[in-house]
């Protein structure tokens with residue numbers, strides 16, 4: 001497996017970790033997958049020293065609702081980083097493209113506001129097998145990778 005495009009091999013300790021707080025927003029569509037991603041994400045945050053009390057978890061009906069939840073969290077709360085978790089699987093219609101593009105663009109926009117780092121842990125797969133492979137299967141768990149990205153963004157220092 002190509003390890004180069006993974007960030008879980010980040011061995012540096014994160015500074016000031018006990019003061020960092022994270023929001024995880026999980027979509028309930030394809031819950032079997034999003035639950036695996038969320039568990040991997042939460043475990044990896046804790047493994048790196050994030051305190052349980054500093055992790056808030058929210059659920060939304062589908063990936064499309066991640067946008068509103070993320071926007072509200074940015075406006076009303078102060079998190080070190082927000083991680084959105086979803087799984088969009090291609091079906092028979094154009095819905096897949098609409099939802100995937102809308103979610104990616106909107107979350108990207110919220111991230112670009114520069115107020116709170118937002119990490120995108122939304123799988124966009126052709127079938128459930130691809131999603132299983134990426135949520136604790138043969139390609140690892142993208143939730144764990146998202147946790148490291150969130151930690152890195154939360155501790156990023158600007159000159």
Ligand code: DLZ
Nearest residue numbers: 027029061062063064086087088089095
């Ligand atoms: C409607 C829909 C469809 C067809 N597929 C998915 C999916 O694969 N993954 C996902 O997270 N959500 C899906 N949804 C639900 C939409 O995200 C959204 O919840 C509804 O369109 C209501 O706004």
